[in-house]
Amino acid sequence: MKLASVAAIYFLAVFSAGFLLGPIRVLLLEPRIGAVAATLCEAPLLLIAMVVAARWTPRLVGLTTSLAGMLAVGLGALALQQAADLLVGMLLRGLSAQQQFARLATPEGAIYAALLALFALMPAMINRTSR
Helix, strand or coil: CHHHHHHHHHHHHHHHHHHHHHHHHHHHHHHHHCHHHHHHHHHHHHHHHHHHHHHHHHHHHCCCCCHHHHHHHHHHHHHHHHHHHHHHHHHHCCCCHHHHHHHHHCHHHHHHHHHHHHHHHHHHHHCHHHC
């Protein structure tokens, strides 16, 4: 139960940051500087959100930070994130699942995929010193 709670809180914290930053990237930055540069501008802010949330959420629930537990948190949060991302893409941007997955083959999609990998691994990486 605690692992699921931490995964959900971690997901919500980082997804909220991305949900706030996304319109800024898409509506303001992309038309001016292009998709790749806009994604690169957003990435450090998302990384900060990941680090803060990965450190804060296990402590909030009082979860011991075992490697297996933190990997489970990251993978659980990634599953929630992907489901939410597909839903947001379909409902708000009118993109099919196929269109959303096709975007991963673009340069900005590669940056996004790297951020997704870091999102999944961040709880384990950031909490390794407290084991």
